[in-house]
Amino acid sequence: MNLIDLxxxxxxxxxxxxxxxxxxxxxxxxxxxxxxRRLEGDLDTVLFDRSAKQLSLNASGQRMLDFARNMLSMADQARADVRGDDASISCRVAGPAILLWRHAEQLAQAMAAYPAADMHLLSMYEEDALAALARGEVSHALVTGEVLHGRTAHWSADWASVSLGTLRLQLLAGKQHPLLGGAASQQGQNFTSTQVLAHDFVSPARSLLCGKQRGKHSDGWRDDQFPRRIAYWIDDLQLLLAMVRSGKALAYLPDFALDDADLVRFEVTDCGFQCMEEVHLVWNTRNAAQWQQAVVRTLTGEN
Known part of the structure; x- marks a missing residue:
């Protein structure tokens, strides 16, 4: 049995x-x-049910898959720890695009101690990111606290998480939006809900975090309290932001989008709710290499 076959x-x-x-x-x-066939010969058992068109794991194959993932992960850990700074490190982080966007620079800074390493940011909804972590395909997953508190179906007792801060959703508009009335576009301008709800919104039809089809509830805005007209439904984050920049629609998006110089934050003076999400980095502690532990210490300020 060899690692390549596994x-x-x-x-x-x-x-x-x-x-x-x-x-x-x-x-x-x-x-x-x-x-x-070589692996099955080494194990003296059949791992797949074979048909003319596909292979399907049988019960023995399912059991072997867990062993294979653990052995491959331990091999990567040993290689990284034994070679130290000379190791070829591949940091693979999976999570929703909106969280990867927010934390990409933070993660890159945490990896700065390993200049020869490469980083892969893999856009996946939260449950898919945790499933990829469970399969050993990624080193870390980015998810919100809501998923962790529910202890997703993919959660493992071998995992740990660390908070990377709180994400606050904010009402945003482009500088050319009619609400600004040609005034200087400064952040934090105040409007009433009546003023805001007189204008069109753009929203994803699916949650940008979990990918579930939630319609008007997908972006966190309380339509039960402040019903709005959603004129545009766009699931692609970049296309959604382009619509906001154009001034044609308002959007309820995470506050870090304000790093975009063409977007302005609105405060709704009579809006009594605020949508916030805590962001967590999750990793497998059992097979964590030294570089993974060092990255977590850097992110938490322990270094």
């Missing part, structure tokens, strides 16, 4: 077809089939 096995188990696995691994389907 890596191929784990990839085939994850991918929908042998061809997809071959494409990811840059191998021929024949080479992959030989590796799987």
């Amino acid at each position: 890596k191929i096995f784990a990839c085939v188990a994850r991918q929908p077809s042998l061809g997809a696995a071959a494409q990811e691994l840059h191998l021929t389907p024949s080479a992959i089939s030989k590796a799987l």
Whole structure:
């Protein structure tokens, strides 16, 4: 049994077809089939139910997949810890695009002690990011506190999390929006709900965090208290922001979007609610390499 065969096995188990696995691994389907047969020979058991079109993990394969992921993770940990600063480190962080955008610079600074490392920011909804962590495909996951407090189906007793701060949602508009009336576009201008609700909104139809289809509830605005007209439904974050910049619609988005010089924050004077989310970084403590532990210490200010 060797690590290459285990890596191929784990990839085939994850991918929908042998061809997809071959494409990811840059191998021929024949080479992959030989590796799987070799692994089954080493274990003296069959791991897949084979048909003309696909491979399906059987019960033995499911059990072996957990072992394979643990062994591959431990091998990566050993390689990184033994080689130290010379190790080839790949920091793979999965999470919703909106959280990756917010924390990308913070994560990059935490990895600054490893100039030879590469960082992969993988856009996934929260449950998918935790599932990828469970499969050992990423080193960290970015999620909100709501997911952790519910102890998602993917949660493991081997995991730990650290808070990266609070995300506050804020009413935003482009500088050319009619509410500004041609005045200088300064942050924090005050308007009543009557003034604000007279204008169109843009909103995602799915939550930007969990990906669930929530309609008017997708962005956190309380339409039950302050019903608005959503004229534009856009799930792509960049397209949504472009609509706001154009001045055609207001949006309820995380406050860090105000780093965009073309956006202005509005305060609604008679709005009695505020939507806030705590952001957490999650990692597997059991197989964490020294560099992962160092990154967490940097993020929490322990260094």
